[in-house]
Amino acid sequence: MNYSMNHRWLAAVTASAWLTVWMWRTPLESNMAVHMIIQVPLLIALGLALAVVVRPHEPRWFVDADWLGIPGIVLVVFGTSFWMLPRALDGAIGNPWIDAAKFLSLPLLVGLPLGLSWSRMPPLGRAFIWANFIPKLGAIGSLYLGAPVRLCAYYRLDQQAAAGWTLIIVAVALGISWFVVVFIDWPRHGSNLHRAGVS
């Protein structure tokens, strides 16, 4: 198979995976932790796959304007923040149009720019993004864990606490992995801090 055949395959697999996630949206959204830790990252991952397909055809003006990957990554930060709020989670369950907006925006406005812009971002920029994202994830986790009231109309208090725990665990795991990559330089023992953001 040649290069573009591979890409066609990847595009087809991405599209069918997207449809599959859409068809399974009710069970995937019935639990808050699954909604936040599995469905949302899955949709972002589909955008990352799409970025592989799109990259050779990236328009020249965008490559120029996306200086150091900054506009693209800023878009990613906005997109992830948007879908982390309790109101967005409720909206996605209660209103199919909002859910459709989530299914479009997470791959196209988060995963795709992440895939395209990340490689343009210098290591220090990547480290900055990681160092912001990990504590933010932990903070949102502890907010959900500590809230005495339900923040989502569609989730029970125990589900909310479980989602909080899961977010904190993911944040800690990401923090440890990042630490290992940056300071111990595992798995490629021997050199550089410049892989800091790659992990």
Place this chain on the structure above:
Amino acid sequence: MTRGFLPLLVLVLAGGSSALAWETDNFRAFTSTGAQQLEIEHNPRPLPDVQLVDQDGNAFALSAYKGRTVLIDFIYTRCPTICGILGDDFARVKELGGGKSQSTPVDLLSIGFDPQNDDRDSLKLYGDRFGAAAPTWRIATTANVNALPALLKTFGVVIIPDGMGGFTHTSAVYVVDAQGRLARVLDPDSPPQLFAAALRTATP
């Protein structure tokens, strides 16, 4: 810096912050409950007329409350948790003077949303637990089961299974004004505040 960078960055910043502002009503509401409270406060919502039956078996229409202010909560009679708190809150409001006699303009109405179990006897028992007496504090359910989902939707009440055979549900207190509009959505944490809000609605 390269050509097109600043315009693109400005576009992303403007688009992203507008999206977040739109999502949160200008950073005032981060939950769907908060959003509903804001929306109702600014745009009181007309309510459809619906026929209800109270704990004494008497039928009445929601529109019969016109001219009086009503505090409404949604409960199910088998509820082991939050409905007890809501019931206690209404009992305190009654002590303060609401839902006690026709001389105050504030009535109380608790609507049971579990038609399978909220029969007349259960509604009566629930009411007796908290000292409710019709017509100033009715414990009621819709006369026609089919009218219930639309009523819940109008009030924005969300009910989900609690995983133990019961329900987890929106536990707000709703203020319906003298024109029969849903005027306020309140957190049920302070009975004096509930009563004060109802009185403010009654005497604008």
